[in-house]
Amino acid sequence: MSTLTVPSQIPSVAEDCEQLRTAFAGWGTNEGLIISILAHRNAAQRKLIQQQYAETYGEDLLKALDKELSNDFERVVLLWTLDPAERDAFLGNEATKRWTSSNQVLMEIACTRSSNQLLQARQAYHARYKRSLEEDVAYHTTGDFCKLLLPLVSSYRYEGDEVNMTLAKSEAKILREKISDKAYSDEDLIRILATRSKAQINATLNHYKNEFGNDINKDLKTDSKDEYLALLRATIKCLIHPEMYFEKVLRLAINKRGTDEGALTRVVTTRAEVDMKIIKEEYHKRNSVPLDRAIVKDTTGEYEKMLLALIGHEDA
Amino acid sequence: MADGFEALVKAFSGVGVDEQAIISLLGKSHPEHRQNFRKGCRDFFIEDERSFERWDDHRVKLLKHEFMRFKNAVVLWAMHPWERDARLIKEALKKGPQAYGVIVEVACTRSADELLGARKAYHSLFDHSIEEDVASHVESSERKLLVALVSAYRYEGPKVKDDTAKSEAKKLAHAIKNADKKNLIDYEEVISILSTRSKPHLKAVYKHYKEICGKNIDEDLSADLILLATVQCLCTPQTYFSKVLDAAMRTDVDKKVKKALTRVIVTQADRNMKEINEEYQKLYGVSLSQKIEVTAKGNYKDLLLTLIARGN
Numbered sequence: 315m316s317t318l319t320v321p322s323q324i325p326s327v328a329e330d331c332e333q334l335r336t337a338f339a340g341w342g343t344n345e346g347l348i349i350s351i352l353a354h355r356n357a358a359q360r361k362l363i364q365q366q367y368a369e370t371y372g373e374d375l376l377k378a379l380d381k382e383l384s385n386d387f388e389r390v391v392l393l394w395t396l397d398p399a400e401r402d403a404f405l406g407n408e409a410t411k412r413w414t415s416s417n418q419v420l421m422e423i424a425c426t427r428s429s430n431q432l433l434q435a436r437q438a439y440h441a442r443y444k445r446s447l448e449e450d451v452a453y454h455t456t457g458d459f460c461k462l463l464l465p466l467v468s469s470y471r472y473e474g475d476e477v478n479m480t481l482a483k484s485e486a487k488i489l490r491e492k493i494s495d496k497a498y499s500d501e502d503l504i505r506i507l508a509t510r511s512k513a514q515i516n517a518t519l520n521h522y523k524n525e526f527g528n529d530i531n532k533d534l535k536t537d538s539k540d541e542y543l544a545l546l547r548a549t550i551k552c553l554i555h556p557e558m559y560f561e562k563v564l565r566l567a568i569n570k571r572g573t574d575e576g577a578l579t580r581v582v583t584t585r586a587e588v589d590m591k592i593i594k595e596e597y598h599k600r601n602s603v604p605l606d607r608a609i610v611k612d613t614t615g616e617y618e619k620m621l622l623a624l625i626g627h628e629d630a
Numbered sequence: 631m632a633d634g635f636e637a638l639v640k641a642f643s644g645v646g647v648d649e650q651a652i653i654s655l656l657g658k659s660h661p662e663h664r665q666n667f668r669k670g671c672r673d674f675f676i677e678d679e680r681s682f683e684r685w686d687d688h689r690v691k692l693l694k695h696e697f698m699r700f701k702n703a704v705v706l707w708a709m710h711p712w713e714r715d716a717r718l719i720k721e722a723l724k725k726g727p728q729a730y731g732v733i734v735e736v737a738c739t740r741s742a743d744e745l746l747g748a749r750k751a752y753h754s755l756f757d758h759s760i761e762e763d764v765a766s767h768v769e770s771s772e773r774k775l776l777v778a779l780v781s782a783y784r785y786e787g788p789k790v791k792d793d794t795a796k797s798e799a800k801k802l803a804h805a806i807k808n809a810d811k812k813n814l815i816d817y818e819e820v821i822s823i824l825s826t827r828s829k830p831h832l833k834a835v836y837k838h839y840k841e842i843c844g845k846n847i848d849e850d851l852s853a854d855l856i857l858l859a860t861v862q863c864l865c866t867p868q869t870y871f872s873k874v875l876d877a878a879m880r881t882d883v884d885k886k887v888k889k890a891l892t893r894v895i896v897t898q899a900d901r902n903m904k905e906i907n908e909e910y911q912k913l914y915g916v917s918l919s920q921k922i923e924v925t926a927k928g929n930y931k932d933l934l935l936t937l938i939a940r941g942n
Contacts, residue, residue, distance in 0.1 A: 452822035468781035509762035
């Protein structure tokens with residue numbers, strides 16, 4: 315699942331900190347050294363490094379990275395080094411701000427994390443921003459987007475496999491009715507997507523397809539310009555096939571003229587320790603080139619090296 | 631003898647039963663006394679056509695509830711607070727709209743982590759999330775508000791942005807003024823303000839509301855019980871609890887209302903009891919213990935008084 319490669323014998327935390335410190339020393343920055351350490355440590359290890367670095371040198375490692383690095387490379391290293399809950403809190407907060415607002419990122423965080431991961435993100439948000447994620451989402455999003463996003467970020471879904479087939483049938487019917495009436499932001503429709511467990515939603519959507527002939531997302535494609543519908547389709551995809559959703563985000567980011575580094579960075583750093591392996595397989599299947607090769611073609615320098623290291627490319 | 635069974639009837643009345651009185655009056659009674667009790671007490675016994683006095687079935691059912699009050703209180707008190715809150719919400723959902731106030735009570739008077747714990751316990755106990763059960767069981771327009779309230783994970787620090795509080799007070803005032811044209815609960819903003827903002831922030835909002843409208847916000851919400859409960863529970867829980875307790879101890883109230891006595895005292899015993907006691911005294915002129923001494927009986931009464939005393 316994870317593409318992170320951690321060597322079987324790693325230096326002690328103190329040694330890692332010392333090496334990072336030397337990477338910052340002097341005029342330039344030894345980016346290669348930074349990558350060789352940070353890109354090969356898991357979340358728990360990175361957290362220890364952050365703590366030890368602060369204790370030993372009296373400086374926050376993240377601040378040091380911010381000072382030394384720049385541009386896309388800085389962003390990928392910073393996002394990667396952050397503890398996953400803090401990363402989600404950071405991305406969520408960014409997504410509510412005016413110039414960086416993104417309903418898509420908010421939906422991604424709400425739907426592709428486990429219930430406990432989303433919860434930890436909300437806790438990290440309290441600690442860092444002195445507000446709740448929900449109140450910022452409520453304040454900064456509007457209309458149908460708010461109607462959908464607020465319940466999504468507030469959810470704490472049951473995570474078991476139990477599925478109620480009768481419920482799946484009746485809720486598939488409700489979804490069908492609402493879609494036929496073009497009531498895409500209907501309360502019931504949103505309630506089903508925002509509160510049911512992922513297993514239950516999966517069963518409901520399977521039933522939808524069996525009973526009504528089409529994948530629900532096909533029936534939601536009535537207006538390709540409608541941003542709300544696009545978000546709704548993405549929500550559904552994230553809930554039941556996150557690896558396919560992320561494959562598409564990567565594909566669009568890479569194929570875009572000039573590359574969407576923001577999306578590329580976000581997907582790689584948030585999924586490297588989760589399901590990057592499956593996403594890579596999806597990508598290869600769908601695009602006939604491996605993700606590694608596409609990244610090499612599309613990005614350069616230390617940014618490229620960091621991305622490759624995170625997706626498990628050999629020799630990176 | 632007439633005295634005898636008046637005391638006996640008294641031992642069976644009120645909330646809970648006076649076990650000691652029952653033991654000494656009934657346990658030590660002469661068969662003739664019991665015969666007189668049965669013949670004389672038309673509330674408890676009916677004259678059967680075959681010349682004997684039988685227990686009134688309905689009365690026996692009521693007595694069963696009264697005997698169980700102590701047991702229910704004990705079980706609830708020993709429970710982990712998370713399981714307690716999860717079960718309270720589940721029961722309220724089963725009971726229907728008149729019980730939805732309990733959902734508001736649990737969602738709004740617990741801390742963010744306590745509510746979260748209830749959501750976790752709910753997963754374990756009932757294999758569903760609270761939000762999905764509330765969303766699928768509540769059919770009225772209150773659904774949006776209730777789902778939002780049980781999903782909240784409010785910031786708990788003191789930081790408040792005063793200008794935001796002011797503008798939100800204005801929004802609430804506007805919505806309340808137009809309540810005859812559009813239901814308050816249909817305003818997305820009213821719901822999101824009440825369900826996402828921190829409690830200190832809401833206190834600031836209420837303060838500004840009073841400055842703008844001249845009245846306390848709860849005075850303007852008296853028409854909508856669920857919204858009123860929400861607003862009270864969020865910022866003046868001791869007032870809310872005092873009122874609920876007082877209602878529970880009135881005579882001839884619905885048995886559901888009576889249950890609030892156990893619920894409030896057990897759930898608040900180690901939390902807010904001192905403040906509730908003070909507020910109760912202020913509102914009603916007697917201390918909570920005094921009122922319970924008069925209204926409750928037996929082991930049930932002793933348990934309640936012990937729990938209240940923990941606050942001292």
